[in-house]
Amino acid sequence: MSSELSGALREKIENTIRGLTVDAVEAAGIGHLGAPMGLARPVFQLWDRHLRFDPADPGWPLRDRFVLSGGHASMLLYSLLHLYGFGLSLEEIRQFRKLGSATPGHPEYGETPGVEVTTGPLGQGVGNAVGMAIAARAARSRFRGGDDGPGNHLVYAVAGDGDLMEGVCYEACSLAGHLGLGNLVLLYDDNQVTIDGGTEISFTEDVPARFEAQQWHVQRIDGNDVAGLDAALEAARAESGRPSLIVARTRIGHGSGWEGLPKAHGGPLGAEEAAATKANLGIPAGETFWVAEDVRTYMAQRRAAKQAERSARDAAFASWRDRNAEAAAGWEAARARTLPDGFVARVVEGFEGKSAATRAHSGEAIQRLAAAAPQLWIGGSADLAGSNNTTIKESTFLGDGDDPFAGANIHFGVREHAMGAITNGIALDGTFLPFAGTFMVFSDYMRPSVRLAALMGIRSTFVFTHDSIFVGEDGPTHQPVEHLDALRLIPGLTVFRPADGVEAAMGWAWVAQEAAGPVAFSLSRQKVDALKREVPFVPEDVWKGGYVVRDANGRPDVVLVASGSEVALACDAAALLAEAGVAARVVSVPSLELLRAQGDAYFDELVPEDVPAVAVEAALGESLRSLVGRRGLVYGMKRFGASASWQALADEFGFVPDKLAAAIRTFLA
Numbered sequence: 001m002s003s004e005l006s007g008a009l010r011e012k013i014e015n016t017i018r019g020l021t022v023d024a025v026e027a028a029g030i031g032h033l034g035a036p037m038g039l040a041r042p043v044f045q046l047w048d049r050h051l052r053f054d055p056a057d058p059g060w061p062l063r064d065r066f067v068l069s070g071g072h073a074s075m076l077l078y079s080l081l082h083l084y085g086f087g088l089s090l091e092e093i094r095q096f097r098k099l100g101s102a103t104p105g106h107p108e109y110g111e112t113p114g115v116e117v118t119t120g121p122l123g124q125g126v127g128n129a130v131g132m133a134i135a136a137r138a139a140r141s142r143f144r145g146g147d148d149g150p151g152n153h154l155v156y157a158v159a160g161d162g163d164l165m166e167g168v169c170y171e172a173c174s175l176a177g178h179l180g181l182g183n184l185v186l187l188y189d190d191n192q193v194t195i196d197g198g199t200e201i202s203f204t205e206d207v208p209a210r211f212e213a214q215q216w217h218v219q220r221i222d223g224n225d226v227a228g229l230d231a232a233l234e235a236a237r238a239e240s241g242r243p244s245l246i247v248a249r250t251r252i253g254h255g256s257g258w259e260g261l262p263k264a265h266g267g268p269l270g271a272e273e274a275a276a277t278k279a280n281l282g283i284p285a286g287e288t289f290w291v292a293e294d295v296r297t298y299m300a301q302r303r304a305a306k307q308a309e310r311s312a313r314d315a316a317f318a319s320w321r322d323r324n325a326e327a328a329a330g331w332e333a334a335r336a337r338t339l340p341d342g343f344v345a346r347v348v349e350g351f352e353g354k355s356a357a358t359r360a361h362s363g364e365a366i367q368r369l370a371a372a373a374p375q376l377w378i379g380g381s382a383d384l385a386g387s388n389n390t391t392i393k394e395s396t397f398l399g400d401g402d403d404p405f406a407g408a409n410i411h412f413g414v415r416e417h418a419m420g421a422i423t424n425g426i427a428l429d430g431t432f433l434p435f436a437g438t439f440m441v442f443s444d445y446m447r448p449s450v451r452l453a454a455l456m457g458i459r460s461t462f463v464f465t466h467d468s469i470f471v472g473e474d475g476p477t478h479q480p481v482e483h484l485d486a487l488r489l490i491p492g493l494t495v496f497r498p499a500d501g502v503e504a505a506m507g508w509a510w511v512a513q514e515a516a517g518p519v520a521f522s523l524s525r526q527k528v529d530a531l532k533r534e535v536p537f538v539p540e541d542v543w544k545g546g547y548v549v550r551d552a553n554g555r556p557d558v559v560l561v562a563s564g565s566e567v568a569l570a571c572d573a574a575a576l577l578a579e580a581g582v583a584a585r586v587v588s589v590p591s592l593e594l595l596r597a598q599g600d601a602y603f604d605e606l607v608p609e610d611v612p613a614v615a616v617e618a619a620l621g622e623s624l625r626s627l628v629g630r631r632g633l634v635y636g637m638k639r640f641g642a643s644a645s646w647q648a649l650a651d652e653f654g655f656v657p658d659k660l661a662a663a664i665r666t667f668l669a
C-alpha cells in the first residue's frame with residue numbers, strides 16, 4: 001500500500017507539477033504560477049499521503065473533500081488531477097485557459113473531473129469548505145454514521161493571504177470555530193506575497209492569534225518540511241472538536257528566478273526565464289509538459305493504492321449499512337433526492353384562500369417539506385429566523401443538546417456572505433438541500449455567493465423576505481428597490497416571487513422536485529390577500545412562471561402583469577377598471593425565468609402582442625419591461641423608499657387600487 005517515495009523522486013514529482021505549471025502558463029500567455037510552484041510540496045504530500053479519494057470515481061460520496069480556495073492556483077490542481085489519473089489528459093493541460101478546455105483559468109465545478117467547487121473569487125472557497133464540513137457532521141449525526149457510516153470524511157482547504165484577507169473568510173471561520181468543526185483542516189499558504197507587494201503593505205495582523213481567538217486549533221510549520229506537515233495533519237485530525245489551521249511558510253514561485261517576489265504571482269515567465277527555471281527544476285532541455293516515466297510509474301501505483309483504500313473504506317461502510325439499515329436508507333434517500341408519493345399535493349394542500357404574508361406561507365411550506373422528506377433539509381437564517389420563517393419547527397438547531405449536529409436548523413449569525421458560501425458548500429456535499437434566509441435588501445451582502453451558486457448550477461435556496469418598500473418603518477436602508485431586478489439578472493438563478501400561499505407552496509415544491517440549480521425567493525413582510533382565481537387553474541400552472549388569474553370577458557383592453565404582493569393589487573385595480581368599462585386581464589408572474597422558458601407562443605397567449613400591457617411591481621420593475629414591451633408601462637418605483645407605515649408608503653408611491661387604475665387609464669388614453 002505505502003509505495004516507497006525517495007527524496008529524489010519526491011522532488012521530481014514536485015518539479016513535474018512546477019514544470020507543467022510553467023509550460024501551461026507559457027502556452028496560454030497568461031496565468032498564475034507562483035502559488036502552484038510554492039505549494040507543490042505540501043499539497044502533493046497532502047494528496048499523496050492524507051487525502052482519501054478515488055481517481056476513477058471523483059464523486060465517491062465517502063471521499064475527503066479538497067477545496068483550492070485560491071482558484072488562481074488552478075494549475076496545481078490540474079497537475080495533480082492529471083498525475084493521479086482523474087481522466088484529465090496532458091492535451092487538456094496544454095489547452096490551459098483555452099476555449100472549451102477542461103482546464104479553465106480558475107477551477108470550475110462540473111467542467112473538470114475532480115474539481116469539487118468553482119473558486120476564484122477569494123475567500124469563497126473557505127466558506128464552501130466550512131459548509132462541506134457542516135454537511136459531513138450533520139450527515140454523520142442524522143444518519144448515525146458512527147465511525148464507518150456517512151459523514152466521516154475530512155474537508156481540506158488551501159487558502160492564501162488573499163483568501164484570509166476577505167471578510168467572507170473571517171465570517172466563515174468564526175462560525176466554524178463556534179461550531180467546533182473538527183473535520184475541517186485549512187492549510188494557509190503563508191508566502192507573504194500578494195500581487196501588489198509583500199504582505200507588509202496591507203496584511204500584518206497576527207493570523208495564528210486571530211484563528212486562536214476564533215476557537216481554532218493552530219499550528220505553524222515550514223511548508224517544505226514533509227515530516228512537519230505529516231505531523232501537523234495528524235495533530236489536526238486528532239482535534240475532533242475544533243477546526244485546524246496549519247500555517248505553512250512557503251516561497252512563491254519556488255524554483256524559478258522570481259522565487260519570493262510579488263511578480264512570481266502571475267506569469268508568463270517568458271521564454272528565457274522559463275527555460276532557466278525548467279533547467280533549475282531538472283527538466284531535460286527542450287522538453288515541454290514533461291512527465292518522466294518513473295513519475296508515471298509511481299503515480300500509477302499510488303492511484304491503485306488509493307483505490308485499494310477506497311475498497312477497504314467501502315467494505316467498512318457496507319458493514320455499517322448492514323447494521324443500520326434504516327439510517328442507511330435515509331442517507332440514500334437524501335442523496336437520491338427521493339420524495340414520497342403525492343408529494344406536491346401534500347405540500348400545497350390547504351393554502352388556497354388563506355391570506356397571510358408570503359414569508360409566513362413560505363415558512364409553512366418549509367414545515368410541509370420537512371415533514372414529507374425530513375432527511376433532505378438543512379437551513380437557517382442570518383439572525384432573522386423569526387422574520388424569515390426559516391426554522392424547521394420539528395427539529396433543533398446545530399449546537400443544541402447532546403448531539404450538536406443532529407438538528408436541521410442553523411444559526412448562521414449575522415454573517416450573510418459566509419451564509420451564502422456555506423450554503424453552497426452544503427449543496428456541493430450532495431447530501432442535503434440547504435436554504436438560507438435574510439432580508440432581501442441584504443441579498444447584496446451575499447450576492448457573490450448567490451452568483452457562484454448560479455455559475456455552478458447547484459441547489460442552494462435563498463429565502464429573501466421583506467421584499468419591497470412595504471417593509472415600512474425601517475425605511476429606505478431596509479427597503480429593497482433594485483434587488484429583485486438584480487437577482488433576475490443572474491443567469492441560471494430562478495427567482496420566485498409568489499403572490500399568495502398557493503404560489504409560495506408551489507415554489508417550494510419546485511425547489512424540492514424540479515429545480516436543477518439555485519432558487520431565490522422574494523417574499524413579503526406584509527399580509528397579502530389570497531388570490532381569487534377566476535379562471536380554471538391547477539397548482540402546476542405556477543411552474544409555468546406566469547398564468548392568467550383574472551380575465552376580461554372577451555378580448556382585453558389591457559393586460560396587467562404583476563408579481564408577489566402586487567398581483568392582488570392588480571386584481572383590485574382591474575375591478576375598478578371594469579366599473580369604468582375597461583376590460584383588464586391580470587397575469588401573475590411568480591417566476592420570470594420559468595415564464596421565459598415556456599417560449600414565445602405561450603407568452604403571446606398571456607400577453608397578446610397587440611394589446612397594451614402594464615407591469616406592476618413595488619420595485620424598479622425594469623426586468624418586467626421584457627413582458628410589456630417598449631410601449632408598455634412599467635408601474636414601479638423610481639427612487640428609494642422612505643420611512644413610514646407600509647400603508648402610508650403604498651399611498652405615497654401609488655400602490656393602491658384607485659391610483660393604479662387611474663394611471664392605467666391615463667396610459668391607455
Ligand SMILES: Cc1ncc(C[n+]2csc(CCOP(=O)(O)OP(=O)(O)O)c2C)c(N)n1
Nearest residue numbers: 035120121122160161162163193194195265
Ligand atoms: C475577491 C477577489 N478579489 C480580488 C481577486 C484578484 N486576485 C487574485 S489573486 C490575488 C492576490 C492573492 O494573494 P495570495 O492569496 O497571497 O496569492 P499568491 O500571491 O500567494 O498566489 C488577487 C488580488 C480575486 N481573485 N478575488
